[in-house]
Each structure stands twice: as C-alpha cells, then as structure tokens.
Amino acid sequence: MNGINGTNASSALARRRVVVVVPTYNERESLPVLVRKLLALPTARLSVLVVDDNSPDGTGALADELARFTDGRVSVLHRRVKEGLGRAYAAGMTRALEMGADVVIQMDADGSHPVSAIEPMVAALTANHAAVAVGSRYVEGGGVDAAWPWHRRLLSSGANAYVRGVLGLTVHDATAGFKAWDARALQIVEPDTVLSNGYSFQVELAHRVVTAGLTSVEVPIHFVDRTEGRSKMSLGVQLESLMMPWRLRRSSWRARPSAVVPRAA
Numbered sequence: 001m002n003g004i005n006g007t008n009a010s011s012a013l014a015r016r017r018v019v020v021v022v023p024t025y026n027e028r029e030s031l032p033v034l035v036r037k038l039l040a041l042p043t044a045r046l047s048v049l050v051v052d053d054n055s056p057d058g059t060g061a062l063a064d065e066l067a068r069f070t071d072g073r074v075s076v077l078h079r080r081v082k083e084g085l086g087r088a089y090a091a092g093m094t095r096a097l098e099m100g101a102d103v104v105i106q107m108d109a110d111g112s113h114p115v116s117a118i119e120p121m122v123a124a125l126t127a128n129h130a131a132v133a134v135g136s137r138y139v140e141g142g143g144v145d146a147a148w149p150w151h152r153r154l155l156s157s158g159a160n161a162y163v164r165g166v167l168g169l170t171v172h173d174a175t176a177g178f179k180a181w182d183a184r185a186l187q188i189v190e191p192d193t194v195l196s197n198g199y200s201f202q203v204e205l206a207h208r209v210v211t212a213g214l215t216s217v218e219v220p221i222h223f224v225d226r227t228e229g230r231s232k233m234s235l236g237v238q239l240e241s242l243m244m245p246w247r248l249r250r251s252s253w254r255a256r257p258s259a260v261v262p263r264a265a
C-alpha cells in the first residue's frame with residue numbers, strides 16, 4: 001500500500017497477535033513451503049492454523065508433524081469430511097477467534113497468495129482502522145499470473161465484475177481469497193452462519209462487510225498459479241458461485257444490533 005514503508009509494516013505486524021488460517025485438501029507438496037515462509041516473517045506473534053478435511057494424500061498427518069516441530073506456532077483443525085472451502089474457513093476462523101487472535105488472515109495453501117503481502121496488509125488494516133484488508137488483484141499495482149491465457153483472465157475479471165454488479169460492491173476484488181481481518185470485525189460478520197459451502201464464501205463475507213457498515217482497504221497483490229497439486233474447483237462449486245450473488249441480494253442477514261463497530265487498535 002502506498003505510503004507504508006517496510007519499517008512501519010513490520011512493526012504493525014509485530015504488535016498484532018496474528019493467526020493465519022490455511023484450508024487444505026491434498027496440499028502435501030505446497031503446505032510445508034508455505035508454513036516455512038510464514039514462520040520466517042519478522043514476528044513471533046504469528047501462528048498458523050491448518051484446516052484439513054481429511055485429505056486422502058495425508059496432508060493432515062503432515063500438518064501434525066509440522067505442528068510438532070514448530071514450538072506451538074502451527075496447529076491443526078482436523079475435519080472428518082470434505083465440506084468445501086467455505087465450511088473449512090468458517091470452522092477455522094471461529095477457532096482462530098477462540099485462540100485469541102486480534103488479526104485473522106485467510107490464505108490458500110498452494111502458494112498463489114504471496115506471503116510478502118502480509119506485512120503491508122496488516123499495516124494497512126491497522127493504519128486505516130479497517131475491518132478487513134483485501135489482497136487485491138484488481139487495483140493498481142496488483143495482477144494475475146503473467147502466464148494466464150486471455151480466456152482465463154477474462155473469466156476471472158468477468159466473475160469479479162458479475163459479482164460486483166449483482167451486489168453493488170465497490171471493492172475492486174470481490175472474489176479475493178487473501179484477506180487480513182480485524183478480529184472484532186470478523187466476529188460481526190459471523191463466518192459460522194454463511195450460506196456458502198464453497199468459494200462464494202469470499203463474496204458472501206465481502207457482502208456482509210458492506211451490509212454491516214464496515215470498511216475495507218485494498219492492498220495490491222500478484223496472484224501466481226500453483227506449481228504443485230491440483231485445483232479443487234468443481235462444477236458444483238462454480239454453479240454455487242454463479243447463483244450465490246442473487247441469493248445474497250435477497251438475504252436478510254444483518255449484523256446483530258449489539259455488534260460494535262471496530263475502533264483503532
């Protein structure tokens with residue numbers, strides 16, 4: 001984010017108790033690489049919560065191994081069956097709040113979301129007193145993998161424009177899956193009560209941020225393709241993502257009246 005230098009970014013990160021929630025399904029190759037990078041960030045107050053849906057490739061057991069050798073900085077939430085990205089995040093975010101996080105980060109395990117953006121995202125969240133800092137592909141300075149063919153770019157930007165249009169969202173990257181949440185704001189948007197099972201979880205929470213009158217800030221990121229493992233995107237997930245904005249438009253979800261708008265940290 002413009003105007004935030006490395007020193008300020010580092011100190012904002014070091015001041016906050018950060019839990020990074022990482023959902024995994026068959027991410028054996030990618031997870032150790034990500035965890036190593038996360039634990040190398042310049043703060044000892046950051047921990048990682050892996051949410052594994054009983055991956056057939058043994059990612060859950062591997063995560064347990066990582067937990068054993070990282071002095072309590074990695075923990076694992078094991079779930080019995082694959083229920084979708086949205087359900088995994090809902091469970092993981094709820095657990096992160098119980099763990100006493102004051103910033104909850106959500107990111108994919110496959111290396112698509114750059115760890116180097118975490119410091120500026122937490123700095124932007126803190127400096128702007130925002131509810132959420134979005135790692136954004138669609139603001140100046142951000143982008144998608146240079147190797148993406150034109151039709152994939154069109155699909156990604158088209159899906160984003162569709163969602164923004166149906167729901168009237170002003171955030172430039174409404175389908176982003178890389179975000180840093182202020183814990184109090186995350187409580188207000190209630191991830192455990194979402195309708196979405198799959199990737200539309202991202203859109204649903206973006207919509208709840210607006211419905212609850214909270215503010216978001218966007219930090220440019222470069223999204224890169226996974227180098228290991230395979231995508232979990234299925235036809236069912238895509239159909240849910242297509243229909244969900246219309247369901248959300250009609251939804252009656254409102255923040256609880258007792259919910260307090262977050263103030264400066």
Ligand SMILES: Nc1nc2c(ncn2[C@@H]2O[C@H](COP(=O)(O)OP(=O)(O)OP(=O)(O)O)[C@@H](O)[C@H]2O)c(=O)[nH]1
Binds near residue numbers: 025027
């Ligand atoms: N626990 C859990 N994690 C999931 C599930 N579905 C996807 N994930 C994880 O969510 C993250 C995003 O999934 P991806 O398959 O990378 O989806 P994508 O980024 O849209 O697809 P690619 O661009 O092909 O990588 C990864 O860390 C997955 O392992 C699920 O049902 N349960």
Ligand SMILES: [Mg+2]
Binds near residue numbers: 108112226
């Ligand atoms: Mg991915």
